[in-house]
Amino acid sequence: MTALTEQIKLALAEKAIPEKAAFFPRFFKTKPGEYGAGDKFLGVTVPEQRKIAKTCFKEIDLEDLSELIQDPFHEVRLTAIFMLVYRYGFLKLESERKVLVDFYIKHLEFVNNWDLVDSSCHQILGHYYRNKSKELFFQFAESGHLWKQRIAMVSAYHWIKRGEFDDACAIAERLIFHSHDLIQKAVGWMLREIGNQDLEIELSFLRRYYRTMPRTALRYSIEKLDSDLRQKILKGEDF
Numbered sequence: 001m002t003a004l005t006e007q008i009k010l011a012l013a014e015k016a017i018p019e020k021a022a023f024f025p026r027f028f029k030t031k032p033g034e035y036g037a038g039d040k041f042l043g044v045t046v047p048e049q050r051k052i053a054k055t056c057f058k059e060i061d062l063e064d065l066s067e068l069i070q071d072p073f074h075e076v077r078l079t080a081i082f083m084l085v086y087r088y089g090f091l092k093l094e095s096e097r098k099v100l101v102d103f104y105i106k107h108l109e110f111v112n113n114w115d116l117v118d119s120s121c122h123q124i125l126g127h128y129y130r131n132k133s134k135e136l137f138f139q140f141a142e143s144g145h146l147w148k149q150r151i152a153m154v155s156a157y158h159w160i161k162r163g164e165f166d167d168a169c170a171i172a173e174r175l176i177f178h179s180h181d182l183i184q185k186a187v188g189w190m191l192r193e194i195g196n197q198d199l200e201i202e203l204s205f206l207r208r209y210y211r212t213m214p215r216t217a218l219r220y221s222i223e224k225l226d227s228d229l230r231q232k233i234l235k236g237e238d239f
Contacts, residue, residue, distance in 0.1 A: 005064045008052060012075055015048040028074065028113055035146060035182065036113050044075040046115075053082035058090065062103055069110050077110055081120045088124050101128045112147055114182055121151040126158030134167045141174040146182065149175060153186040160193045165201050168194060176209055181216050188220025195224065203239070211236050 001009075021043025028036040060083055068080035088100045104111075104124050111117055129136065140152035153175055156168035172187050195202030202221070210218060210233050222230045232239045 001067065002064055004056065004060060005067050008056065008060075008068065008079065009071075009076060011052050012042055012044050012049070012073075012079060015044045015052075016042040017045070018043055020045065024074070028115075035180075039113065040073050042073050042075045046078070049075055049079045050082055053079050053086060057083040057086040060087075062099075065103070066107065069107050074113065074116075077112075078116055078119065081111065081116055085120050085123050088127070097128055101125065108148065108151070111151070114150060117147055117150045118154055121155045122157040125151065126155035129155070130159055130162070130164070134171075137167070137171055138174065141171050146180060149178065149183050150186050153183065153190055156190050157193060160190060160197060163197055165194050165198065169201070169205055172205070176213050176217060178214075184214045184217040185220050188217040188223075191217075191221035192223055195221070206233065207239070 021041050024041040024043065025031075025036075025039070028039060028041075030036045030039045032038075065080050065084060069077050069084075071077055071080070084100060084104060088097055091097050091100070101124060104120070111120065125136070137152040137155055140148040143149060152171050153168075156171055159165070160168050168190055172190060175183050175187050178184060178187070191202055191205060194205070206218075206221065218233070222233050225233070229239060
């Protein structure tokens, strides 16, 4: 542990709230057999983690970030991920960003809950691979690994926001019948985001799957639609 990593961990510990430390394990499903099994929590809010990350993301080196991202405490890992995202956004050279992309991929086993995934993948991997081959994401989608599969889907958020839907739809097709609700929610969320940009593309996708896709994914995807249309889709009627 270096002086900087010790300083970051102490800063987080000082912001710990006992009530949240007791609540977070239930919220993030840490019982044996659940998706966050064994994770530990200090009880620090996300805004406090972001404040701490912003104070040192420029100066921290990758060795220290590696230590933090492997920490047993969830908030330490998430703070490290925030620092990585801030550093990536700060850098301008693609070669420098590639170093962070490689670091992120190397440490994916520690990006191991939905908030860690959602706070980083579209801003790092989604951004970096926007104009490159998306083969990595299709590999992740087919991997059978829960967090890689969520990364594959949520990374598409970066492309969707820029009006690029083809790869997002292709990944959604690979994951749409996934059994885990965290993947169903991710698929539905990205379909909803496509609809926010181009409703007809979302509806065209849904027309192929709405009668057979899992209800969780369906409900997430149609959350913002007109009430009458939403009811038609839920009832399996033509639309």
